Amino acid sequence: MEDDIIYRKLRLILIGFGVIGQSLTKLLLSKSADLYNIYGIKPRIVACIDNKGAAISSSGLDLERLLNIKKSKGTVARYSDKKVAMNSLEIIENTEAEIVLELTPTNLENAEPGLSHLISAMRSGKHIITANKGPLSLALPSLLELADYNGIMFRFSGTVGGGTPILEYAKHCLKGDRIISFRGILNGTTNYILSKMETGLDFKQALSDAQKNGYAEAKPSLDVDGYDAAAKLVIMANWIMGMKVTMKNVNMFGISKITLDDINKAKNKKCAIKLIASCENKVLEVKPIEIDINDPICVDGTLNAVKFTLEHAGEQTIIGKGAGGIETASAVLRDMIEIRDNIINKI
Numbered sequence: 261m262e263d264d265i266i267y268r269k270l271r272l273i274l275i276g277f278g279v280i281g282q283s284l285t286k287l288l289l290s291k292s293a294d295l296y297n298i299y300g301i302k303p304r305i306v307a308c309i310d311n312k313g314a315a316i317s318s319s320g321l322d323l324e325r326l327l328n329i330k331k332s333k334g335t336v337a338r339y340s341d342k343k344v345a346m347n348s349l350e351i352i353e354n355t356e357a358e359i360v361l362e363l364t365p366t367n368l369e370n371a372e373p374g375l376s377h378l379i380s381a382m383r384s385g386k387h388i389i390t391a392n393k394g395p396l397s398l399a400l401p402s403l404l405e406l407a408d409y410n411g412i413m414f415r416f417s418g419t420v421g422g423g424t425p426i427l428e429y430a431k432h433c434l435k436g437d438r439i440i441s442f443r444g445i446l447n448g449t450t451n452y453i454l455s456k457m458e459t460g461l462d463f464k465q466a467l468s469d470a471q472k473n474g475y476a477e478a479k480p481s482l483d484v485d486g487y488d489a490a491a492k493l494v495i496m497a498n499w500i501m502g503m504k505v506t507m508k509n510v511n512m513f514g515i516s517k518i519t520l521d522d523i524n525k526a527k528n529k530k531c532a533i534k535l536i537a538s539c540e541n542k543v544l545e546v547k548p549i550e551i552d553i554n555d556p557i558c559v560d561g562t563l564n565a566v567k568f569t570l571e572h573a574g575e576q577t578i579i580g581k582g583a584g585g586i587e588t589a590s591a592v593l594r595d596m597i598e599i600r601d602n603i604i605n606k607i
C-alpha cells in the first residue's frame with residue numbers, strides 16, 4: 261500500500277504528441293516491466309495535449325489507445341466523446357500531476373507555446389522535462405531562477421545531443437574537476453551536409469540530399485545558418501559553465517557559403533570543415549572551421565561530438581547520435597528517472 265502511494269506519485273502531463281511524444285509513449289509501453297522492476301516507476305499519463313485538443317484521465321490514459329487514436333483520427337482530442345473544454349495552460353494548472361513534459365515544436369523567435377507552458381508548470385509547482393530548445397535558448401537564466409524559486413526540478417537532457425547524455429556527462433561525470441572550455445559538433449544536419457560535400461556534392465546538392473533523407477527541413481535556415489547549434493551552445497553554457505547567456509550572446513556563422521574549393525583546400529591539409537560550436541574564454545561561437553581529421557570531434561554524418569578540456573583530467577570527448585525520436589525519448593525517460601529518484605529521496 262505504501263509502495264502504491266509512492267508509485268502513484270508519477271503522474272505526467274504530456275504536451276506535444278508528435279515524434280518525441282509518441283516515441284516516449286511507446287517506450288513507456290515497451291519498458292513498463294523494466295521501469296517497475298528496476299526503477300520502481302509506474303508512470304501514468306494523466307493528460308495528453310496536441311495542437312488540436314487534449315485527452316484527460318486522472319487514473320491514467322490507456323497508452324495503446326492514445327497512440328491508435330492519434331494515428332487514426334489525427335488528434336488525441338478524439339480519445340473521448342466528451343471534448344476537453346480547458347486549454348493547455350488551464351490543464352497544466354488544474355490537473356494533479358508531478359511532471360509536465362513539454363514536447364512542442366522549437367520556436368527560436370518568441371519561444372511559444374513552450375515558454376508559457378513552462379512558466380505555468382513552474383508556477384503550479386510541477387517538475388518539468390523538455391526537449392524544446394526554444395524557451396531555453398531565449399530565457400534559460402530566468403527559467404532556472406524561476407524553477408529554483410518555485411522549488412521544482414527542471415531537466416532538459418534531450419535538448420542537446422538527442423539521446424547522447426552530453427549535459428549529464430559534463431554536469432555529473434566531471435564533478436570535482438573544472439571544465440575550462442568545450443567545443444564540438446552540435447547539429448547533425450549541417451554535419452551530414454558537410455560530410456556529403458566531402459564526397460564531391462556542392463552545398464545545394466548536399467542540402468537537397470539531406471532533405472530527401474529527412475535530415476533537413478524544407479526551410480533549412482535553422483540548421484544551415486547555425487541557429488540550432490547556437491541554441492544548444494547557449495543551453496550548455498548556462499547549465500554546464502554557469503554562464504547567464506541567451507542566443508544574442510553567440511557569434512554565429514552558418515555553412516551556406518562553404519564551397520567545394522574550401523572543402524578541398526581543407527582536405528589537402530588533412531582537415532575537414534565542420535560547423536563548430538565553442539565556449540572558450542567565456543566567448544560563445546558557432547562557425548565553420550577546419551578540423552584535423554584525427555581530432556576525435558571530426559565525426560561524419562549526423563553524429564554529434566563534444567570535446568571538454570578539463571583542468572585536471574585533460575581532454576575528453578563524447579560522441580553519439582544527435583537526434584531521433586526514440587533516442588531523444590530515451591533522454592526524456594532518463595530525466596524522468598532522475599526526477600523521480602530525487603522525489604523519493606526527499607520523502
Ligand SMILES: NC(=O)c1ccc[n+]([C@@H]2O[C@H](COP(=O)([O-])OP(=O)(O)OC[C@H]3O[C@@H](n4cnc5c(N)ncnc54)[C@H](OP(=O)(O)O)[C@@H]3O)[C@@H](O)[C@H]2O)c1
Pocket residue numbers: 275276277278279280281309310311312334335348363364365366373391392393394418419422582583584585588
Ligand atoms: N525529433 C527529434 O529528433 C528531436 C530531437 C531533439 C529535440 N527535439 C525537440 O523536441 C520537441 C518535439 O519534437 P518533435 O519532433 O516531437 O516535434 P513534432 O513531431 O513536430 O511534434 C510537436 C507536437 O507538438 C504539438 N503542438 C504544436 N503546437 C502545440 C500547442 N500550441 N499546444 C499543444 N501541442 C502543440 C503538435 O500537435 P499536432 O500533432 O496536433 O500537430 C505535435 O503533437 C521540439 O521542440 C524539437 O525541437 C526533437
